[in-house]
Amino acid sequence: MTAIANDTLLRALRREPVPHVPVWLMRQAGRYLPEYNALRAKAGSFMALATNPSLATEVTLQPLERFPLDAAILFSDILTIPDAMGLGLSFAEGEGPRFARTVGDERAAASLAVPDMDTLRYVFDAVREIKRSLRGRVPLIGFAGSPFTLACYMIEGRGSSDFASVRRMAFARPDVLDRVVAVNAQAVAQYLGEQARAGADALMLFDTWGGLLAPAAYRRFSLAPIRTVLAALPAGVPTIVFTKGAHDALDELVASGASCIGLDWTADLARARERYGERVAFQGNLDPLSLLTDAVSVERAAREVLAAAGTAPGYVFNVGHGLVPATPPESVAALVAAVHAAAPSSAPRG
Amino acid sequence: MTAIANDTLLRALRREPVPHVPVWLMRQAGRYLPEYNALRAKAGSFMALATNPSLATEVTLQPLERFPLDAAILFSDILTIPDAMGLGLSFAEGEGPRFARTVGDERAAASLAVPDMDTLRYVFDAVREIKRSLRGRVPLIGFAGSPFTLACYMIEGRGSSDFASVRRMAFARPDVLDRVVAVNAQAVAQYLGEQARAGADALMLFDTWGGLLAPAAYRRFSLAPIRTVLAALPAGVPTIVFTKGAHDALDELVASGASCIGLDWTADLARARERYGERVAFQGNLDPLSLLTDAVSVERAAREVLAAAGTAPGYVFNVGHGLVPATPPESVAALVAAVHAAAPSSAPRG
Numbered sequence: 001m002t003a004i005a006n007d008t009l010l011r012a013l014r015r016e017p018v019p020h021v022p023v024w025l026m027r028q029a030g031r032y033l034p035e036y037n038a039l040r041a042k043a044g045s046f047m048a049l050a051t052n053p054s055l056a057t058e059v060t061l062q063p064l065e066r067f068p069l070d071a072a073i074l075f076s077d078i079l080t081i082p083d084a085m086g087l088g089l090s091f092a093e094g095e096g097p098r099f100a101r102t103v104g105d106e107r108a109a110a111s112l113a114v115p116d117m118d119t120l121r122y123v124f125d126a127v128r129e130i131k132r133s134l135r136g137r138v139p140l141i142g143f144a145g146s147p148f149t150l151a152c153y154m155i156e157g158r159g160s161s162d163f164a165s166v167r168r169m170a171f172a173r174p175d176v177l178d179r180v181v182a183v184n185a186q187a188v189a190q191y192l193g194e195q196a197r198a199g200a201d202a203l204m205l206f207d208t209w210g211g212l213l214a215p216a217a218y219r220r221f222s223l224a225p226i227r228t229v230l231a232a233l234p235a236g237v238p239t240i241v242f243t244k245g246a247h248d249a250l251d252e253l254v255a256s257g258a259s260c261i262g263l264d265w266t267a268d269l270a271r272a273r274e275r276y277g278e279r280v281a282f283q284g285n286l287d288p289l290s291l292l293t294d295a296v297s298v299e300r301a302a303r304e305v306l307a308a309a310g311t312a313p314g315y316v317f318n319v320g321h322g323l324v325p326a327t328p329p330e331s332v333a334a335l336v337a338a339v340h341a342a343a344p345s346s347a348p349r350g
Numbered sequence: 351m352t353a354i355a356n357d358t359l360l361r362a363l364r365r366e367p368v369p370h371v372p373v374w375l376m377r378q379a380g381r382y383l384p385e386y387n388a389l390r391a392k393a394g395s396f397m398a399l400a401t402n403p404s405l406a407t408e409v410t411l412q413p414l415e416r417f418p419l420d421a422a423i424l425f426s427d428i429l430t431i432p433d434a435m436g437l438g439l440s441f442a443e444g445e446g447p448r449f450a451r452t453v454g455d456e457r458a459a460a461s462l463a464v465p466d467m468d469t470l471r472y473v474f475d476a477v478r479e480i481k482r483s484l485r486g487r488v489p490l491i492g493f494a495g496s497p498f499t500l501a502c503y504m505i506e507g508r509g510s511s512d513f514a515s516v517r518r519m520a521f522a523r524p525d526v527l528d529r530v531v532a533v534n535a536q537a538v539a540q541y542l543g544e545q546a547r548a549g550a551d552a553l554m555l556f557d558t559w560g561g562l563l564a565p566a567a568y569r570r571f572s573l574a575p576i577r578t579v580l581a582a583l584p585a586g587v588p589t590i591v592f593t594k595g596a597h598d599a600l601d602e603l604v605a606s607g608a609s610c611i612g613l614d615w616t617a618d619l620a621r622a623r624e625r626y627g628e629r630v631a632f633q634g635n636l637d638p639l640s641l642l643t644d645a646v647s648v649e650r651a652a653r654e655v656l657a658a659a660g661t662a663p664g665y666v667f668n669v670g671h672g673l674v675p676a677t678p679p680e681s682v683a684a685l686v687a688a689v690h691a692a693a694p695s696s697a698p699r700g
Binding site: 161162164167168171172211212213214215216217218245246247248249265266267268269270271285286287289290292293294297300301304308320324 | 511520522561563565566596615616618620621635636637639640642644647650651658670674
């Protein structure tokens with residue numbers, strides 16, 4: 001084990017004082033960086049990058065070479081698990097993910113099984129190689145999709161703005177959806193456990209689509225399996241649950257066992273910190289589209305989020321959704337500088 | 351003025367006791383009805399139906415011939431106002447609305463003006479004709495898009511899953527967006543006022559996209575102009591504000607001056623009723639995709655929403671978003687029957 005030189009992220013996740021507000025950004029490695037696009041063009045595809053530990057390492061470190069970010073996050077995709085289950089993942093250029101096979105009925109759900117973690121070894125190898133390359137500079141965050149979010153893609157077969165097949169299944173065949181998220185919960189727990197054993201310093205669950213469900217369905221199909229995953233993870237590794245549009249479930253999310261709740265850009269961060277800041281850390285929640293402007297506007301937007309967060313311990317700056325490809329790298333530089341210039345959460349005052 | 355035979359909707363909006371829970375459904379007139387599709391095919395286009403008061407009347411009444419719904423809602427589109435502003439609305443088959451001209455910069459925003467209400471006379475004529483045809487059977491709801499929701503389409507030029515241009519403008523040129531929503535607020539207030547004078551018994555604002563904004567931007571660009579509209583409406587006409595994804599703003603929405611808040615299907619109706627039920631009525635919020643099942647599942651889903659609503663006064667059953675074209679009319683029949691069979695909100699007990 002190498003000691004971590006800049007451990008502000010881990011301290012913030014444990015709600016300890018920090019010398020500056022830690023900042024990292026969802027999709028900080030990706031298409032807004034010319035060096036990423038160059039490497040992806042050379043590799044041929046997104047999956048060629050994600051399945052090659054050396055390339056995944058290079059991509060993971062790219063944003064850290066440009067910006068003084070306080071964490072690295074594994075370069076991978078949430079859909080590696082359903083791919084390992086045999087559903088046949090591909091990424092059509094400019095179209096997002098597609099599965100060759102979907103989980104549309106009882107029979108398909110019954111035949112679903114937790115994949116052999118050995119088929120996902122390329123992910124754990126990438127974690128090990130990134131950790132070596134980081135040499136203790138900042139922590140590495142490992143991640144997975146939430147059991148329900150994975151189910152959305154597995155049942156729909158692709159991305160969607162409303163995931164109609166899944167929402168329909170929640171009413172028509174809740175037993176089938178129960179089965180899918182239960183298998184996913186086991187798979188995600190094993191997968192994140194392996195990432196932690198390979199060296200990931202914190203673990204994040206992306207519940208991108210749980211907020212599409214009605215409250216009772218959300219509790220049953222999204223929140224309950226998240227709790228199952230969190231309960232099964234190795235002790236001592238801080239966890240972050242990112243939630244989009246699940247504002248009404250914050251009470252339950254705070255009680256889920258996560259160290260930190262990641263909020264989307266529409267959530268009221270100030271209210272969340274005020275109500276629950278003594279119980280969990282929060283991460284978020286700048287609108288990533290605020291970066292499609294100029295340095296002055298970026299700084300103003302960042303200051304607004306920092307003001308909402310306040311200076312109590314337990315806060316990690318982030319965007320409220322992933323960076324978009326049109327983001328100018330200069331905006332990211334201005335953002336990171338603005339966050340680091342801000343008053344630290346609960347640092348000793350002079 | 352004709353007295354209204356079934357005024358359960360209006361009583362519920364005023365939080366008075368009702369003999370049964372009133373129910374109507376967003377997009378209750380539309381593509382899931384074969385008789386609608388037949389009429390639309392004959393008329394040639396959506397706008398040919400919407401701009402012809404007799405056809406708009408026929409379409410408005412179609413669902414009431416099939417189902418014992420407790421309200422009619424004007425058949426029209428929220429984009430009639432920007433069309434009247436000269437932006438050139440069209441509906442490409444299967445693609446949704448498009449504007450020939452967008453409001454993308456300061457110059458376009460500066461030249462925007464409240465349209466002469468005479469150019470929208472076809473809407474007020476439709477309201478009058480529908481009222482005559484209803485002969486006091488149930489109330490008629492008039493409606494408009496919220497100032498911000500209209501701005502979304504005017505700036506983006508079409509529908510979008512994220513309305514990136516608008517969210518970007520909120521950070522880059524908040525002054526330009528202020529101008530657009532201010533003009534829209536005046537236009538919407540005049541438009542709804544004319545609908546009330548033509549006979550609409552209740553008025554509804556659809557704030558479909560306000561929930562895309564960060565909290566401070568939501569208050570400035572969506573909520574503030576909604577308050578402006580509500581304050582300018584004729585006294586005594588009950589108002590409904592439908593909001594999607596703006597859960598964290600419920601405090602402010604309740605204080606906005608609306609008689610009733612319409613909730614989307616992901617909102618926690620039980621909590622909203624418990625916290626705010628003494629101050630405003632609520633409407634909602636069945637997931638419309640629950641109707642893509644069978645009668646037993648529909649009834650179960652309806653009972654769940656009714657249980658969340660409770661029996662205190664001030665509740666209108668509805669879906670939490672518009673009916674989708676694939677909705678089987680049999681599901682709507684089963685739904686309306688299930689709601690009417692339920693214990694009435696605060697009816698005298700035996």
